[in-house]
Amino acid sequence: ASAETLRIAGNFAAAHSSSKAMEGFAADLKQRTNGALEADLFPGMQLGSARENVDAVRAGTIFGTWIGPGFLSRLVPEIEAVSLPFVFNDSATAFRVIDGPVGDKLNEKMADKGFLVLGWMELGLRNVTNSKRPISSADDLKGLKLRMQPNETHLATFRALGASPISMDVKELYSALQQGVVDGQENPYSIIAANRYFEVQKYLSNTGHFFDFIVVVVNKKQFDALSPANKAALTAAVKGAVTAQRAASAGEQAAALKELQAKGMEYTVLTPEALAVFRERTSGIVDEVKKRAGPELVDLVLKEAKAQ
Amino acid sequence: MPRPLWWSNEPKVRAVSLAIFAAFIGLAVLGMPLAFALGAAALGVLMAGNIDLNMLPQRMMHSVNAFPLMAIPFFMIAGELMIRGGLAERLIELANAFVGRIAGGLAQVTILAGAGMAAVSGAAVADASALASVLTRQLARVYGIGFSAAVISAAALLGPIIPPSNAMIVYAYMAGSGVSVAALFMAGVVPGLILTAGMMLLTRWIAQKRNYPLAGEPVTLKRMARELVRSWSILLMPVVVIGGIVAGAFTATEGGAIAVVYALLIGLFVTRRLKLSDIPACLLHAAIITAVVGALIAFASAVTFLLTIDLLPIKLTRLMRDITSDPLMFNLLVALILFVVGMFLESNAAYIMLVPLFHPLAVSYGLDPLHFSFLFVFNLVLGSLTPPVGIILFVVCGVARVSMGEIMRHLWPYIAFGYALLFALMLFPPLVTALPRALGY
Amino acid sequence: MSPDRATAAAGRALAALDRAVQVLVIAVTGAMVVVVVAQVALRYGLGQSFDWADEISRLLFVWVVFLALPLGIPKAAHVGVSLLTDRLSDRPRRLLFRLTSLMCAALLAVVAYQGALLAIDQWEEPLSTLDASVALFLVPLVFGCAHGVLHFLALAGSGAYAAPALVVE
Ligand code: NA
Numbered sequence: 001a002s003a004e005t006l007r008i009a010g011n012f013a014a015a016h017s018s019s020k021a022m023e024g025f026a027a028d029l030k031q032r033t034n035g036a037l038e039a040d041l042f043p044g045m046q047l048g049s050a051r052e053n054v055d056a057v058r059a060g061t062i063f064g065t066w067i068g069p070g071f072l073s074r075l076v077p078e079i080e081a082v083s084l085p086f087v088f089n090d091s092a093t094a095f096r097v098i099d100g101p102v103g104d105k106l107n108e109k110m111a112d113k114g115f116l117v118l119g120w121m122e123l124g125l126r127n128v129t130n131s132k133r134p135i136s137s138a139d140d141l142k143g144l145k146l147r148m149q150p151n152e153t154h155l156a157t158f159r160a161l162g163a164s165p166i167s168m169d170v171k172e173l174y175s176a177l178q179q180g181v182v183d184g185q186e187n188p189y190s191i192i193a194a195n196r197y198f199e200v201q202k203y204l205s206n207t208g209h210f211f212d213f214i215v216v217v218v219n220k221k222q223f224d225a226l227s228p229a230n231k232a233a234l235t236a237a238v239k240g241a242v243t244a245q246r247a248a249s250a251g252e253q254a255a256a257l258k259e260l261q262a263k264g265m266e267y268t269v270l271t272p273e274a275l276a277v278f279r280e281r282t283s284g285i286v287d288e289v290k291k292r293a294g295p296e297l298v299d300l301v302l303k304e305a306k307a308q
Numbered sequence: 309m310p311r312p313l314w315w316s317n318e319p320k321v322r323a324v325s326l327a328i329f330a331a332f333i334g335l336a337v338l339g340m341p342l343a344f345a346l347g348a349a350a351l352g353v354l355m356a357g358n359i360d361l362n363m364l365p366q367r368m369m370h371s372v373n374a375f376p377l378m379a380i381p382f383f384m385i386a387g388e389l390m391i392r393g394g395l396a397e398r399l400i401e402l403a404n405a406f407v408g409r410i411a412g413g414l415a416q417v418t419i420l421a422g423a424g425m426a427a428v429s430g431a432a433v434a435d436a437s438a439l440a441s442v443l444t445r446q447l448a449r450v451y452g453i454g455f456s457a458a459v460i461s462a463a464a465l466l467g468p469i470i471p472p473s474n475a476m477i478v479y480a481y482m483a484g485s486g487v488s489v490a491a492l493f494m495a496g497v498v499p500g501l502i503l504t505a506g507m508m509l510l511t512r513w514i515a516q517k518r519n520y521p522l523a524g525e526p527v528t529l530k531r532m533a534r535e536l537v538r539s540w541s542i543l544l545m546p547v548v549v550i551g552g553i554v555a556g557a558f559t560a561t562e563g564g565a566i567a568v569v570y571a572l573l574i575g576l577f578v579t580r581r582l583k584l585s586d587i588p589a590c591l592l593h594a595a596i597i598t599a600v601v602g603a604l605i606a607f608a609s610a611v612t613f614l615l616t617i618d619l620l621p622i623k624l625t626r627l628m629r630d631i632t633s634d635p636l637m638f639n640l641l642v643a644l645i646l647f648v649v650g651m652f653l654e655s656n657a658a659y660i661m662l663v664p665l666f667h668p669l670a671v672s673y674g675l676d677p678l679h680f681s682f683l684f685v686f687n688l689v690l691g692s693l694t695p696p697v698g699i700i701l702f703v704v705c706g707v708a709r710v711s712m713g714e715i716m717r718h719l720w721p722y723i724a725f726g727y728a729l730l731f732a733l734m735l736f737p738p739l740v741t742a743l744p745r746a747l748g749y
Numbered sequence: 750m751s752p753d754r755a756t757a758a759a760g761r762a763l764a765a766l767d768r769a770v771q772v773l774v775i776a777v778t779g780a781m782v783v784v785v786v787a788q789v790a791l792r793y794g795l796g797q798s799f800d801w802a803d804e805i806s807r808l809l810f811v812w813v814v815f816l817a818l819p820l821g822i823p824k825a826a827h828v829g830v831s832l833l834t835d836r837l838s839d840r841p842r843r844l845l846f847r848l849t850s851l852m853c854a855a856l857l858a859v860v861a862y863q864g865a866l867l868a869i870d871q872w873e874e875p876l877s878t879l880d881a882s883v884a885l886f887l888v889p890l891v892f893g894c895a896h897g898v899l900h901f902l903a904l905a906g907s908g909a910y911a912a913p914a915l916v917v918e
Pocket residue numbers: 425426427428429430431466467468469470471472473
């Protein structure tokens with residue numbers, strides 16, 4: 001009997017915890033279905049950029065992708081509700097919210113657009129690096145040319161903090177940092193380490209301004225066409241991978257931070273008072289996000305994040 | 309002992325990739341332009357494999373939806389503006405003041421002017437047609453048409469080696485984020501200078517052996533100084549554009565746009581040979597050439613997508629590993645493949661199809677990506693001088709009205725020197741990588 | 750109208766379309782230079798950046814590539830191999846040329862049609878930094894490929910063989 005093969009692509013490097021977890025998923029899936037259902041994985045942008053992966057899943061060219069949810073926010077603007085600045089202090093809070101009613105709402109909205117969400121992994125808290133000066137207060141960001149993802153919430157947040165956000169292709173970022181075309185960038189520790197930005201950046205602060213998930217999404221129509229047994233095996237295998245990745249991610253972030261310091265980056269820890277200023281200056285962003293993501297969902301996220 | 313690929317027990321793997329290659333080669337031989345032959349091969353496999361056809365437009369659009377690729381039309385426009393602005397003539401007068409009296413004087417002038425052209429333009433073909441149309445008659449009067457055409461061809465070779473270089477932009481893009489265009493530009497500087505000096509020495513040796521008469525005017529300090537002053541604004545262009553890219557004032561793509569403005573200002577206000585009415589034609593020409601490259605990239609990336617989901621890159625890696633585990637052997641093997649490819653294939657098509665397969669392999673062999681990238685580019689650039697399909701040869705044959713056989717009778721020592729240099733660069737990586745590393749890449 | 754006159758009229762219409770597209774391509778190419786230079790100037794002049802500079806540059810580039818694609822077809826600017834066609838006599842060569850032109854037309858027709866479906870599907874989706882549809886990236890692909898179909902059909906009809914370009918340029 002010929003096995004069915006699902007093609008799943010991602011833009012994270014093969015060594016990233018999410019890609020490793022997906023490898024575990026593929027092995028688990030094969031075992032659970034006795035080889036009747038297999039997954040071919042294509043990490044590291046082998047099948048195109050993140051933007052393209054989204055289009056490909058939507059059109060059904062590939063079955064699924066594991067990806068930063070920001071790349072889905074053009075289709076499902078509600079996703080922006082979980083990318084508010086300074087909304088989650090740690091990953092435990094973030095997962096509590098996404099595994100609760102907020103996640104259910106988002107999954108519904110995604111399903112309307114043809115995407116089935118199978119799980120939420122962790123990319124991590126994003127932190128600012130730069131080549132100019134240590135960032136120990138919001139004022140230190142003034143005038144810094146920071147490369148940002150082309151995302152309205154991100155851009156508005158850093159404009160509110162007084163930085164000059166610059167949009168730039170990620171392919172040009174390393175050399176742009178090296179040459180000083182831009183002063184800095186922001187990413188989770190693991191990505192800063194994996195992309196070797198420490199070679200061209202001196203200062204690192206734990207700004208933790210956004211928490212990024214990685215969402216595992218598949219084409220809903222193709223999922224629905226699977227046999228009930230295969231559906232169950234697939235769902236269970238992803239669930240296992242998500243659990244494993246969340247556990248691995250914490251260690252990965254800590255190891256990456258240690259590596260960045262060992263490679264000579266100067267690490268600045270922000271005081272709670274300093275962080276309070278960041279929060280205060282970006283408090284207006286909530287209203288902007290409410291316009292796009294809807295006030296109910298944003299309020300729900302804020303309520304859930306505070307609840308203990 | 310692992311089994312080689314063609315015994316693989318996954319027949320679907322071979323079938324898809326082989327079908328694509330067979331369809332592509334068949335259609336190309338029938339005379340279908342390469343870009344469309346690639347597209348048709350992909351379409352056939354999509355239909356046979358029952359994969360949704362909307363993958364084609366999706367892949368095509370996304371593959372050219374890339375900021376770094378914009379450098380191609382920019383450097384093309386800049387080169388075209390420079391040539392229409394009388395840049396070639398200026399550079400020839402300048403070179404004449406310096407090397408006009410060396411044995412093989414006017415031929416030396418051609419090579420030096422070629423190096424100057426290379427430092428402001430991104431493509432060999434533009435350089436070849438500019439040099440050939442300006443210099444052929446003067447050169448032929450002294451050396452005969454065969455040697456003249458050979459020297460022009462050799463000089464044009466410098467175009468994609470000395471930065472800026474469209475070939476390097478395409479390579480870096482196809483290789484993904486692992487290769488920086490600016491670093492690759494810098495990698496070309498030392499080999500470009502060695503190539504220039506080597507070809508000048510070779511020319512001198514040939515000229516002495518054949519007793520070619522001295523043709524240039526007397527070299528005087530005064531004349532050198534006068535020509536330098538007259539050409540300073542052109543000489544400053546690589547300093548501003550390439551220097552600006554390396555020093556971090558702007559990215560490679562932005563550097564291309566700056567080069568356009570620079571070339572425009574020189575042509576309009578310094579040489580005053582450029583007319584405002586020339587500009588639309590320059591833009592249109594650059595756009596059409598960009599579309600030709602863009603169509604290749606777009607259709608080829610549909611093919612690459614299919615080969616990737618067919619797991620060909622993984623299979624190819626295993627096959628290569630079965631053949632050799634030695635990086636140098638791998639390098640030689642790639643050089644041999646590219647030598648053959650360079651004889652028959654237009655180089656952009658070759659980058660687009662082969663870089664996604666070979667670059668990750670080179671990395672897996674532990675080769676320095678920058679070193680490998682440069683050797684790859686250099687090898688295919690040399691291919692533009694080898695028959696039967698050699699782009700520089702075609703241009704020079706056309707402009708100088710000379711047969712390919714006649715050029716080849718005089719050109720082969722230059723080609724031999726080129727390949728000798730390729731092997732030297734393969735064995736001594738610092739010649740390629742030392743400069744970019746010293747600049748912090 | 751006689752067939753000859755119909756052909757002539759179609760030829761004139763295609764030439765007019767070419768001229769209009771040429772003007773558009775020149776404008777878009779020029780705009781691309783302007784946007785990128787302005788971006789550099791703004792960064793140094795005011796230490797600022799347009800959010801939309803990266804996206805609009807890419808958009809303009811995609812427009813240049815696909816709008817200019819058909820313009821190279823009648824000039825035989827797209828690179829190819831003439832190994833076989835060089836060796837054929839005139840009649841079989843024209844026949845083969847008509848055949849490959851028809852195949853190219855069919856390919857581009859499929860791409861244009863599929864691209865149009867995709868564009869309609871994505872019409873509601875906005876760009877990241879501009880208040881416009883993301884389908885704007887697909888519009889030139891659809892338009893350029895459809896324009897290319899016309900050129901290949903014209904070549905298939907006339908059988909006016911020209912060897913494909915052997916080089917880019
Ligand atoms: Na050059």
